[in-house]
Amino acid sequence: MVECVPNFSEGRNLETVDALVAAIASVPGSRILHRTSDPDHNRSVVTFAGESEAVLKSAILAADAAVRLIDLNRHRGVHPRLGALDVLPFVPLAGTSMDDCVALARHAGARIWEELHIPVYFYEAAALRPDRVRLEDVRRGQFEGLRQAAFFDESRAPDIGGPGLHPTAGAVIVGARKFLIAYNINLQTTDLEIAKTIARDIRESSGGLPAVKALGLPLQLRGLVQVSMNLTDFEQTPPHVVYAEVSRRAAAFGVEIEASELIGLMPRKAVEMAFAELMKLRQFGSARIIENVLESALPDSA
């Protein structure tokens, strides 16, 4: 089993998103697990899973639908993006290794160029160069900036395809990575500097919380600002720790958290960790939840 989490540069026109999701779901064996669209980000994240072969087919169909339906020249949104299908990560689930997902990513990347003529960059475990492991390094400059650089700057040229980007679909950033939690916290203010400051202070790359990536973004349609995050190792820094830290730093600006958002799915353990910590609950864990215990002790009871 493999999970795949394509991020598309369309979060406003839900008919388009429906068509993208339908393309993925059209492959027998590929199951949509979740979908979410954000109008300020103008971006949609689809989570699906299945056997490798079905997931690969769906991924190619997703890229095909994206190049037909999305024109980046007309795309505006607060979330950074390089492609119509912007990011295409493969995530190992039960019975699959990271190596399997790297192979799958490479295979998908090759086909996206050969069949659809969209250039491809590889990131995380599928990266071909050390300076392309981090997604934010690959995506720096975004579609508009990289159109030139991909041509003229060898260090920014696609890993497969080119020269340059696709004129309307940009490039697809294909990767293999561990499960991550995409988690956003919205602040009750329109002052973007506050979100940017908090994001900078908490992100790992500037000495903040381990395994946290963070951006400060405006949510104009909602009259808020957002600390938009990827928690790349929730056992090191779980969501409730991030929430407490952002809450504390926002309070120092006199600002409250309006709400938080999970994009896609999260593992059960992150929920259980938060529960134990926030309620000062001793000796709590998976084995204290009746459904978990029944599933393992009495498999026929479920």
Next chain:
Amino acid sequence: MVECVPNFSEGRNLETVDALVAAIASVPGSRILHRTSDPDHNRSVVTFAGESEAVLKSAILAADAAVRLIDLNRHRGVHPRLGALDVLPFVPLAGTSMDDCVALARHAGARIWEELHIPVYFYEAAALRPDRVRLEDVRRGQFEGLRQAAFFDESRAPDIGGPGLHPTAGAVIVGARKFLIAYNINLQTTDLEIAKTIARDIRESSGGLPAVKALGLPLQLRGLVQVSMNLTDFEQTPPHVVYAEVSRRAAAFGVEIEASELIGLMPRKAVEMAFAELMKLRQFGSARIIENVLESALPDSA
């Protein structure tokens, strides 16, 4: 499947508790799901489950072991109790109804008197009289007080057996009830009046939180006091609401929560409800947790 949660009046001598647990586990098909012993309560709670027939056998063996191993005349503990095996509730799980559990309770009660000569009271859904639905009404006066009353006051006589109580094992209060969450909050003070006041204010019977029973108890061995609770309908009043309410009321006395404790097991949904609420997480629920989604979407992935 039926769950059974015997409460024994022994929480200090763990060899005795081991023997009680071993008696339950000696029946093929009965599985121990959890056990917990508290030295201040001097009480142990065992959670086990299985098919009705196995659970009934284990329950009788539990009562038999308790009458042999526990003498209430020498028992001191802060938690109210009437019997060596104090409470014996049957709880319906998948495929079993409350009526099934009532029948099981009545059957168990009859055998406990016939085979072990311990009188029995029935409570909750298994109650034979409206004034015995509530456990606290049945147990009022405890072992010491009810030894006389069970003889001389017809309104306090056992439902089965007697006259009076068993000289060392008291009586067994057998019932059928819905799943409940046994949840305790320990306060960083030795002032018992604070725990008693909070318990009185939050319990449903004095106009507090719905579906909450609460007692204020001293935890002498730990130098704390405790608000000891049963949450009889966690969807009405979940643990995190109780935690917030006790925290607020304790803070008014200048007292902090030291820790909270779950006795036995709780349902997954209570954890997910707390997570959503405490992290102001919108549109969160079971369907956002990857294991849940995979189990239902792709049953062969687990």
